[in-house]
Amino acid sequence: MILHGRWVEDSPLSQRDGADMSGKRDYYEVLGLDRDADEKALKNAFRRLARKYHPDRSDEPDAEDRFKEIQEAYAVLSDPSKRSQYDRFGHDGPGGGFGGGFNVDLSDLFGGSDIFSAFFGGGGGGGQRSRRGSDILYRHTVSSEDVMNGADEEVELELPTSCVPCSGTGAEGGVLDTCVECSGRGVLSRMVQMGPFQTRQDRTCPSCDGRGKIPKTTCKACKGRGRKEQSTTLRFSIPAGAEDGTRLRLRGKGEPGRDGQASGDLLVELEVSPHPYFERSRSDLIMSLPLGYADLALGTTVTLDHLDGKPLEIRVPKGSTAGDTIDIPRRGFPRLRGGGRGDVVVLLKLHMPSKFPRQVRAALEELREDMAPKDLEARIRDEAEARRRGG
Template identity: 35%
Template sequence: MADNDGIRSDWVNKDFYAELGVAKTATADDIKKAYRKLARANHPDSNPGDTAKHEKFKKVAEAYDVIGDPEKRKKYDEVRSLYAGGGFPGGFGGAGFGGRSTYGNTGGAGAGGYNFDDLFAQATAQQGGAGGGGFADMFGDLFGGGRSQRRVRPQKGADIETTATVGFVDALEGVTIQLRLTSDAPCPDCNGTGGKPGTKPHVCNVCGGQGSVIQDLGGFQVSETCPACGGRQVVYDEACPTCHGSGRGLSGRTISAKIPAGVKDGQRIRLRGKGAVGEAGGPNGDLFVVVKVTPHRVFSRSGDNLTIDVPVSFDEAALGSEVRIPTLGGSPVTLKVPAGTPNGRTFRVRGRGVKKADGTSGDLLATVEVQVPAVLSPEAREALEAYRAATGGKPLREGLFDTAASEAASA
């Protein structure tokens, strides 16, 4: 349950850094990378029927919602640091607060002589505050006795990442696609309360509306999230039949995403405001689409240029020829192959490549592949033998031996 300034009463019991597998000193980028990795691995769409991973996805989303937000992270660290450093006399609900060591309310003055009002007044005075603000406003509702009720601040929704596959031609020309998205969200029927719609909540009688209970571990006590209300401080006699009391659900929606012309395989596109819905009127998160481009059977891409392999026969390469080749989405062009063209030579056809953002286009790069026939007719074999006899006085590999011998001598 959210308290003043967006603080949650169960933060002291949850290690969000451990949930994301990062150190407390991790940078914002490290936290974001860890969240995205875990979210992809445990997303319900990728793990249908796996309740363990669904639950992990929810915990990861909750952790990122807190420490992924600089302001929430600061408050979370302050709460955890104060608790770990003994900043609350007697601990949370220990002897200093009512002296209880089992489940129950922790309000009022206790054996340690501390009273909530006195504690907050003292802490506020130490910080130089008076009246509202300071320690009392920041942590008051953490114990159910806050002096002020501040409106929950709007929070930006979480960013979502998905993958979209488009065809080779669509990637070059641009296309609008439909994406089906599923993300963690408050239950649509109970609005995140966990109670059956139409019913009213009452204060949890296990924790007394504190959201946490004290567990005696023999020699020391720890504060834990109340098992009855899950930290919400209130309970419903009847659970929501849709979310079974969890207050969480999955939001499914279909959006139109415009893939710009010239997008490359593996490129990450940001669609602002298409992510998860914001909280308390905050803006929506962003959607990141990783584009996968299916290969073409004839053309390939090299930057802003298109490439094509052009098979030519031995006689076309040796004697020279004119070869017609296709272009992508346009009329064929004639490629002039000069006599004596070697295998692997690349010719450039200008303006027949990828269309650029400035309106110009790259080129089409055509690479010659000289084909060697696997089967020869008697006439072709006779002609080739005659060619061999005519060129037999010019050994092609003589230079290999001379070069190899000179390298060996100099070694």
């Protein structure tokens, strides 16, 4: 299970100690690590903290924010290129820092259970945040057979749904008060001296998380979160020819919106399991076929089970050479766009056993003269000529 999030600069974490100009805490500090911590230490720290602060399991009042913070820190530090960028430039790295999506695989941390939560809200900048529910990314593994033929899937997932007793407000009886700290604006502003300039810096009000409203009494059923995880059956179709990374959007199946706003979407990202011998190139399937010398010399036909359910017949013509390719048209994957199918491309290889039985060896000795090029020097010149011509 993969959790996915978009991080916004304007985060309620900006109040924390040790925050820099961007309002974020140092990632190493978040995970309680030295700057030279290795991969293992990083993983252990993340594991420990993610368990402690996972919002579905933790009773800490700021669990959700801490969890987001931990997730982001880990997403950046566990990626060597992002980490070195962070080490050099901090949060304000080139290209807008680390505002991209973070994918953190939590499946090994929580025994493979389906866990959704802590998706970073959209929007950004000052002002009251949009309360549309966040999108949820769910990775779904499919086989090459499914990609070839298409498939209808049905999966059972724990998905966040709006809490019924409080109608998703997080407040007992749905009663909300105006936030005192921000006077209902959802943001706090302050003037900051930046060199010769005075600039206004807005940040999301940490008391109300940008809502401008606060529950009069926290809803007991959802601990004020406004949503609960519920087992939900999802049905979707895998389009024939789908690629690794193809995303299906299930509208309104994401995190419920707050305060009457629309729900987010659920994005199903397809992960195509690698095939034991086919390699994919667009809609073509490429494979290597190792054959003995006799099969290459005399020609042969090889029949394999194929993903489309019909046998795949590979006709190797006599006089074939290692490196020749055989194109079997329209037996590759269906094209996602434009229709038709790709090809199967077979690359011939010469299989050379490391040991020969005595009689094979004797036969080869006998054939050596007959199979040798008649005029070796002329052949060498021909090869050189072919290479010059770009062969």
